[in-house]
Amino acid sequence: MTDVSRLPGPFVDEWSWQQQARCRDVDPALFFHPAGERGPAHDHRDAVAKRVCAGCPVREPCAEYALRTREPYGVWGGLTEHERRAVLARRRALHRRQRAA
Numbered sequence: 001m002t003d004v005s006r007l008p009g010p011f012v013d014e015w016s017w018q019q020q021a022r023c024r025d026v027d028p029a030l031f032f033h034p035a036g037e038r039g040p041a042h043d044h045r046d047a048v049a050k051r052v053c054a055g056c057p058v059r060e061p062c063a064e065y066a067l068r069t070r071e072p073y074g075v076w077g078g079l080t081e082h083e084r085r086a087v088l089a090r091r092r093a094l095h096r097r098q099r100a101a
C-alpha cells in the first residue's frame with residue numbers, strides 16, 4: 001500500500017498557520033539559498049532568516065510541517081535543511097531505541 005503520511009493534509013488545515021507567519025512580508029529569497037551559494041554569504045543569509053523565525057508565532061507548526069513533509073530546501077521554523085535532517089535522524093534513532101526496549 002502507498003504510504004501517504006508525508007503528503008500534506010487538507011489544504012486549509014495544512015496552511016492556516018501561515019496567516020500568522022512573520023515572513024509573510026519578507027522576500028522569500030532570504031529563506032532559500034540561490035544555486036552555488038557557499039561560505040559566509042550562505043551562513044549570513046541563513047542567520048538572518050533564522051532571526052526572522054525566532055520571533056515568529058507559528059515557528060513550531062512551521063518546523064513540524066517542514067519535518068513531516070521532508071521539505072528539502074530552505075529555512076523553515078528556524079531550522080535549515082541540514083538541521084532538519086539532524087532532527088529527523090535523532091527522531092529515527094529514538095524511535096528505534098523505543099521499539100527495541
Ligand code: SF4
Nearest residue numbers: 021023053056062077
Ligand atoms: S517560522 Fe520562519 S519560515 Fe516559518 S512561518 Fe515563521 S518566519 Fe516563516
